[in-house]
Amino acid sequence: MNRPLAISRQDHILNALDAAGAVSVSLLAERLGVSRETIRRDLKALADQGRANLVHGGAARGTTAEPSLAARQAANARGKAAIGRKAASFVEDGTVVLLDSGSTTLALAYALVERKDITVLTNSLPIALLLCRSSGVKVTMLGGEIDPNDEAAFGIDTLAALEHFRVDLAFIGVGGISAEGELTDYSRLASEQRHRMMKAGKKVFLLVDHSKFERRTPVKMAIGSQIAALIVDKPPPKRIAQAFAARRWPVIQAKA
């Protein structure tokens, strides 16, 4: 029928490049409905103009260091990416997914970029921006007051917005895990909001990278619902592991 115009294709590629920093040939080919060879030729053309940078499997944008995003992700980036990929494997087509704010859930968002038939709900600005720029995912932002630290919305508006949605899977981060295995958070409000997010989801996954183990943050988190699993990048210390087992929380370890 009507192929998309070559020029709008390259346009789309540049956009995706701006948003994600890198694009893959296979993904673009699928998303744009053309063959991989065509995408390769597009990338070559863009590379000839100096607008893209060819790498194996796709193209990347020169030295685009994303601001604070990359900086925070730098802390245990590999582990978080592994958790993100693992978590993404639980997301089936056609589902509604709730993503909490935080660098670990952002890693999950990166892993969801290739998906198309899912709806993502989030209070995180970077996650919303990433997914709306470079994926076919439907994105709904939960509004509210922005916490500059988390770059995400919190507050009664966020809680109220949450009420309106049916969520299949909720992916929640945590501030820290005490030596006794208790989940903790930075503030009462954040804790309460995560609590509501858990209640909103039919299945709840906690994303915990190992830098959170035995990190103390001030507020105890209330766990109101069943936890489908914790996804971690390294096995937790014994005492924490025992606490998880006592609560019957399955622990899934992502491989790097």
Next chain:
Amino acid sequence: MNRPLAISRQDHILNALDAAGAVSVSLLAERLGVSRETIRRDLKALADQGRANLVHGGAARGTTAEPSLAARQAANARGKAAIGRKAASFVEDGTVVLLDSGSTTLALAYALVERKDITVLTNSLPIALLLCRSSGVKVTMLGGEIDPNDEAAFGIDTLAALEHFRVDLAFIGVGGISAEGELTDYSRLASEQRHRMMKAGKKVFLLVDHSKFERRTPVKMAIGSQIAALIVDKPPPKRIAQAFAARRWPVIQAKA
């Protein structure tokens, strides 16, 4: 009427160009019920007038065809920056400011980065992210479904969220301004939302850079309230200026 006149055909083509950034010969031929050759001749005519840009398979707008935010930012960046600075000068400390989505309002956000004692309400992801990262401004995000093109929230959730706030100043963008001086927008929903935003603000400023003059977009915008002023970077054409005067809209020209 079976066969649309050549003029109205080219009109349609220009509209499609503005809306999508690029058009394809095949699609237009099918839509308008004429042969591809005829469309090609139309495009050639438009290209001769400098109103379109031929590419293989169709035509594109300007040098790079594309309506995405990243590119719109580049279009007339200086003019938009001037408008942004001028608009920022109306923002006093302690006020609540509503920023519409769009590249011109994003320019205003840049100009507000150094302010501290203001509260910003916006449905635009880039604006929210920018202000929460690099300023002391309190930011509240209006949630809703994200339109990837605008990178901003639209929909009933956004409208509902808007109801909860008292806004001193509202800064609104427009999709285009017809030759008769009518404000237009890309979609009914966007138009309605801007309408509500205007009603929410005690004082309403419209931000219009000159690339909007005589640009056609499909939906008429309802102006429900008093307009404090239009802020422009260049004086509008006579006919548009007269229309503004007839409505008693003060026009403020920002200096570059």
Next chain:
DNA sequence: TGCCGGTGTGGCATTTTGTGGCAATTTCTG
């Protein structure tokens, strides 16, 4: 009737895209 602008049709050159095979690279696995 003959002219004229606009339009459709068909043929052919050109450009773009798809396909299949094979080499090179990466990733997985034991």
Next chain:
DNA sequence: CAGAAATTGCCACAAAATGCCACACCGGCA
């Protein structure tokens, strides 16, 4: 660490879409 399996890059050729030109057709008009 080595070898297998999967992915990707690359090339050449085929297929499809598009551009372009010449010419026929149609309807209005003097």
